[in-house]
Amino acid sequence: MKKKQFTALTLICIFTFAATAAFAAPAAISIATGGTSGTYYPIGGAIAAAVSKNPAINATAETGNAAVANTNLVAEGEIEVAFSQADVTAWAYNGELMFEGRPLKNIKTIAALYPETIQLVISKEAGIKTLADLKGKKIGLGAPGSGT
Numbered sequence: 001m002k003k004k005q006f007t008a009l010t011l012i013c014i015f016t017f018a019a020t021a022a023f024a025a026p027a028a029i030s031i032a033t034g035g036t037s038g039t040y041y042p043i044g045g046a047i048a049a050a051v052s053k054n055p056a057i058n059a060t061a062e063t064g065n066a067a068v069a070n071t072n073l074v075a076e077g078e079i080e081v082a083f084s085q086a087d088v089t090a091w092a093y094n095g096e097l098m099f100e101g102r103p104l105k106n107i108k109t110i111a112a113l114y115p116e117t118i119q120l121v122i123s124k125e126a127g128i129k130t131l132a133d134l135k136g137k138k139i140g141l142g143a144p145g146s147g148t
Contacts, residue, residue, distance in 0.1 A: 026055060026056050026057055026058040027056060027057050027058065028058050028059075028060075029048075029051070029057060029058070029059040029060075029080045029081060030059075030060055030062050030079050030080055030081070031044045031047060031048055031059060031060065031061050031062065031079075031080075031081045031082065031083070032044075032062055032064035032069075032070040032073050032074070032079045032081070032082035032083065033045075033061050033062065033063060033064050033070075033082075033083050034063070034064060034065070034066040034070075034083060035063060035065075035066070036063055038066070040064075040066060040083040041061060041063060043083075043113065044061035044062075044083060045061040047059070047061070048060050048061045062079070064079075064082065064083070066083070066084075067083070067084040067085045067088040067089075068084075068088055068098055070082035070083055070084050071084045071088055071089060071092045071099075071104065071107060072092075072104075074106075074107050075092065075104040075106055075107055081110070083113075085116055086109075086112060089107065089109060092104040092107060093105065093107060
């Protein structure tokens with residue numbers, strides 16, 4: 001008799017857990033990317049779609065202002081996951097450059113997705129041949145808060 005009671009109690013626990021899990025709301029995770037015209041946004045959308053195949057997770061890609069701004073969002077607890085550049089993440093963790101005096105020790109790296117290169121487009125008339133020649137010149141670096 002005790003074996004039947006134990007089996008019945010075990011089955012009740014299993015079905016209760018299964019029913020609760022089936023009706024529990026999925027965990028919401030937001031991924032800060034970059035602007036919709038950049039590479040971060042479509043890759044973030046693809047990652048969100050892949051992660052959301054797990055019924056316990058509902059991930060969404062959110063437009064963001066890229067590396068620096070995204071790193072701050074994670075550090076401040078405003079978003080769970082974000083795209084950033086390796087150098088920006090290292091500077092943030094060590095409290096260097098734009099993060100001077102405030103090391104962000106509560107950030108972690110998940111993966112390096114791809115190498116990022118910067119391309120410079122300069123008119124021939126500018127006479128710029130090396131990076132050092134850019135000193136004192138006005139240049140466009142991309143969106144504010146980006147790693148560029």
